[in-house]
Amino acid sequence: MSTQSFAYAQVREVLTKQITEQQLTGSLPSERELCATFDIARSTLRQALGQLENMGLIYRKNRSGWYVCPRKLKYDPMQHASFLQYTTAQGFQPSTELIEQKKQKPCREIATALALDGRASLTSILRVRSVDGRAVVVENLNFSNKHLPNIDKYDLSLSISVLLKNTYQHHDVLYDIAVESCCLFNPIAQLLDTYDGALGLKVTRIVRDLNGVAFEFDREYWRHDALMIENKAKLQF
Template sequence: MAHKYEEVAAGIRESIAQSMKPHDALPSERELMAMHDVSRMTVRKAIATLVEEGRVYNVHGSGTYVGSADIFSKTPKLTSFTEDMISRGAVPSSRVLELARVEAPESVAVALGLASSEETTHIRRLRLADDVPIAIEDVYVPRLVLDLESLNLGASLYEQLRLAGHEVFRAEQEIKAITLSTQESQLLEVASGEAALSVTRVSSSRRGHLIEFARTIYRADRYTFQLAVTRDEK
């Protein structure tokens, strides 16, 4: 038997499919509570489910709106770009820009706790969804974790790390706004100097070993981050 919030989510999905367009506003929480005869908590859980699916998005202080196929929303779950795109019905692909065994740059060495001379496997890729450029990704993995010779560019990096005994379990991320360089603008096929989102991620394994440093630049017009926060009880 389906939970109440799943029934509410199904009802909203049906309404979106039948009569709503991208960026149309959903009824308010109070209206949805009355329409489905459920509590506010149930409505919020249903909305959270739809946000996670990428079907709707929230605008703080304004409301909830129908998502667009042109905009990909990222929830706080630790997932790869490939998993994100597939979950939203898009076909992911990559174009390798650089692939090399390099000494860890200073910022990478500090983040991963490596000696400055320690070698890493460096992958720089253009990430696409349905053949549209979405992001530029730079990944550094310690050579002892995954060497260049063992890398399969046709397979998921996270799956290869898992099979090598280094499953990505936890990550700390920093998100900030940046202005694209000329080269980055050309790769992402946007006007020079456009705004973008830069996400720096340091990932660790279940054993607490630092195994990945990644910096990804996302087109701000095609990618958003959805975060749910709560206020601590006093």
């Protein structure tokens, strides 16, 4: 722990202590109230709050105030466990809302990844997933109609892994995953109940059959404070 004399660092450390020791739970006092108790300017306080936000200790909701973060969801993108499955296993109450489903042409990134030309047909869905009533991830799934005929005829609000397995006989697949930190902008930020420019984690996934032919391209935009990526594997040196 750093012991610096700057005001924002001191406030940050006091609040960190109060939060980790659970003296502070639920919602924080208002910014102006905290300014008064620490006797600092509001911009200085907001600098401290911003760092606590980056640490994943607190988050802001709309314009209503600052709240202590609930514990993080552990997520292994390499497992094909369903959202319902791994959230409930960790004691969360999951829910999913389908925002949009449409057929469209691929953007350049997807066209490259799926080796399609710009006139190909994609079935694209956008959905928001929440745990305990808190939106944590926006998913954008894109399926190649060429490789998955009539995929748009099925109910994609149900389990898609079951659909791929039973209807399209994809029992084994290859995954290419990328994880990087990012900024969340509108309209995605709004779907996650956060602000334009908030910090996020972006997970990109390309799904291929065993011949290496890619048929699905996914983008997941996570609240950075809601997520811990976990991975278990056996390796050879």
